[in-house]
Amino acid sequence: MADKRNLKLGRRDFLRVAGLGAGAAAVATIAKPTTVKAGSQGAKFTDPAGRVNRPWWVRTVDQPTTEIDWNVMQRYNERMGTVRGPGMAGYVGQEEVDRLEAAAAKNELQRMIDNVDGYTLKDQALAEAHVALGWSFLGPQKAPTPEERGMPKWTGTPEEASKIIRAAMRHFGAATVGFIELDENTRKLIYAVDPDGKDMIFTDDAVATETDDARYIPNSCKYVISYTVQMSQETMRRCPTPLAQQTTQLAYKRGQDIQASTQEFVRGLGYQCLGESSTNALAISPALAVLAGLGEMSRLNRLITPEFGPMVRVFHLLIDLPVAVDKPIDAGIMEFCKRCKKCAEACPSESLSFETEPTWETQGGWNNPGHKAYFENAVTCRAYWREVAGTNCGICFAVCPFAKKDKAWVHEWVKASGSMVPALDSFFRTMDDAFGYGVQASAEEWWGLDLPEFGIDTTMSVREG
Amino acid sequence: MSDKMTIAIRKRSWIEWSGWAIWFVGILLIVQNAIGSAQELEPRAALILWVSLAVWLLAGLVVWFVRKDR
Numbered sequence: 001m002a003d004k005r006n007l008k009l010g011r012r013d014f015l016r017v018a019g020l021g022a023g024a025a026a027v028a029t030i031a032k033p034t035t036v037k038a039g040s041q042g043a044k045f046t047d048p049a050g051r052v053n054r055p056w057w058v059r060t061v062d063q064p065t066t067e068i069d070w071n072v073m074q075r076y077n078e079r080m081g082t083v084r085g086p087g088m089a090g091y092v093g094q095e096e097v098d099r100l101e102a103a104a105a106k107n108e109l110q111r112m113i114d115n116v117d118g119y120t121l122k123d124q125a126l127a128e129a130h131v132a133l134g135w136s137f138l139g140p141q142k143a144p145t146p147e148e149r150g151m152p153k154w155t156g157t158p159e160e161a162s163k164i165i166r167a168a169m170r171h172f173g174a175a176t177v178g179f180i181e182l183d184e185n186t187r188k189l190i191y192a193v194d195p196d197g198k199d200m201i202f203t204d205d206a207v208a209t210e211t212d213d214a215r216y217i218p219n220s221c222k223y224v225i226s227y228t229v230q231m232s233q234e235t236m237r238r239c240p241t242p243l244a245q246q247t248t249q250l251a252y253k254r255g256q257d258i259q260a261s262t263q264e265f266v267r268g269l270g271y272q273c274l275g276e277s278s279t280n281a282l283a284i285s286p287a288l289a290v291l292a293g294l295g296e297m298s299r300l301n302r303l304i305t306p307e308f309g310p311m312v313r314v315f316h317l318l319i320d321l322p323v324a325v326d327k328p329i330d331a332g333i334m335e336f337c338k339r340c341k342k343c344a345e346a347c348p349s350e351s352l353s354f355e356t357e358p359t360w361e362t363q364g365g366w367n368n369p370g371h372k373a374y375f376e377n378a379v380t381c382r383a384y385w386r387e388v389a390g391t392n393c394g395i396c397f398a399v400c401p402f403a404k405k406d407k408a409w410v411h412e413w414v415k416a417s418g419s420m421v422p423a424l425d426s427f428f429r430t431m432d433d434a435f436g437y438g439v440q441a442s443a444e445e446w447w448g449l450d451l452p453e454f455g456i457d458t459t460m461s462v463r464e465g
Numbered sequence: 466m467s468d469k470m471t472i473a474i475r476k477r478s479w480i481e482w483s484g485w486a487i488w489f490v491g492i493l494l495i496v497q498n499a500i501g502s503a504q505e506l507e508p509r510a511a512l513i514l515w516v517s518l519a520v521w522l523l524a525g526l527v528v529w530f531v532r533k534d535r
Contacts, residue, residue: 234506408501408510409494436509
């Protein structure tokens with residue numbers, strides 16, 4: 001008799017536990033993200049250099065997943081790019097550049113008049129709201145130095161230096177921070193000419209200087225800080241609109257702020273910290289970030305990180321404070337790109353490569369040879385920006401399967417499975433489409449969303465040690 | 466009059482319990498991802514997962530109904 005009752009109760013208990021468990025899971029999921037991650041409450045770093053805990057499927061490797069031929073690689077003249085300087089005019093002629101700019105201006109006004117979703121006056125106003133505070137190669141130089149305080153400069157091990165810089169930069173707003181040491185090869189990633197036309201010259205001088213024609217980098221400033229700043233995925237999925245592209249501008253603005261604060265912080269320790277003199281100046285950001293283990297190159301020919309996908313802008317600084325350097329990673333991202341091609345299919349100007357394997361062959365002067373990549377056609381991309389979109393595009397970023405939030409656990413399973421079993425990549429790409437990811441969202445709807453600060457989740461890279 | 470009665474006790478095998486445990490874990494995972502997808506403002510993904518949950522629950526009920534008297 002007792003056994004029979006127990007058996008019945010066992011079944012009931014089982015169903016009750018099932019119900020309670022499902023309810024608990026639902027409640028835990030509904031809870032705000034800031035309350036579910038212990039790391040966000042101030043868990044201690046377990047790494048002596050303060051490295052964040054990466055997902056288990058992110059492997060540290062000796063060589064990056066992008067092949068590099070350092071014998072071919074040369075220091076790049078950033079004025080050859082298509083976004084700033086005379087680069088675009090050099091490829092298509094000034095007349096065509098003027099025509100594209102006129103088309104952009106005409107479209108901008110007409111779309112405001114027509115109230116086109118994402119192009120309305122309020123969208124345009126938001127896009128123009130991010131006033132640049134000012135980049136600086138040498139930094140603000142306002143913070144007192146140890147010498148001015150009557151103190152010796154800060155000293156510590158390279159690991160301790162990395163740890164405090166990471167902590168400070170994360171506090172300033174950086175998403176992830178990595179370090180490399182420049183050598184004969186990696187020095188080629190520092191521009192030969194900055195976007196404003198100034199020569200970038202390495203020198204034996206002890207102190208960095210800047211003239212009307214050149215910026216002088218002391219050879220002692222051989223440590224690179226590479227860092228990312230999150231963009232808002234929820235905003236970028238409204239691209240290509242002024243509303244969506246302003247998350248890029250906001251990230252650049254925050255990057256500027258982080259740069260200035262870091263320059264002052266390092267100055268306060270008694271060392272030099274050289275920054276970007278304008279957006280994307282000083283060095284090739286994605287390359288440094290790859291070497292510092294922040295992410296991998298991709299079919300976008302941009303950085304994709306394990307934590308945020310492509311939803312980051314990448315920045316860098318040079319310092320003369322010895323730090324513990326990082327190694328590249330392999331999270332299966334480059335392998336995934338070989339099979340996915342979703343960005344290339346979505347690109348309206350067909351500027352991205354459809355080739356399965358990356359190549360050494362560049363598309364034009366806007367690419368720097370010496371690495372095996374999916375080189376893009378920056379001229380057709382740029383022309384689409386101005387002539388059709390009337391703003392930065394960003395579709396390739398928005399549709400990328402790595403551009404996900406982390407509320408649903410399935411994204412982590414997919415990234416882990418793809419990293420360990422690349423044969424599943426095509427299946428995951430198909431499912432990404434089936435689940436409706438990457439579809440453009442309404443810009444008007446965005447104004448009614450209750451998004452967190454900057455439209456980003458700052459706990460996404462925080463993991464318990 | 467005798468009140469004696471016979472009770473037949475059938476002990477479920479560990480394989481059967483394991484099957485129900487997997488079914489239950491499946492419920493948790495689908496619910497988590499459905500709610501997570503809704504939080505991510507991904508309505509299509511959330512809808513697919515809620516439908517998947519219904520199918521998963523129904524499958525469990527059917528199996529339980531078919532096997533309950535065995």
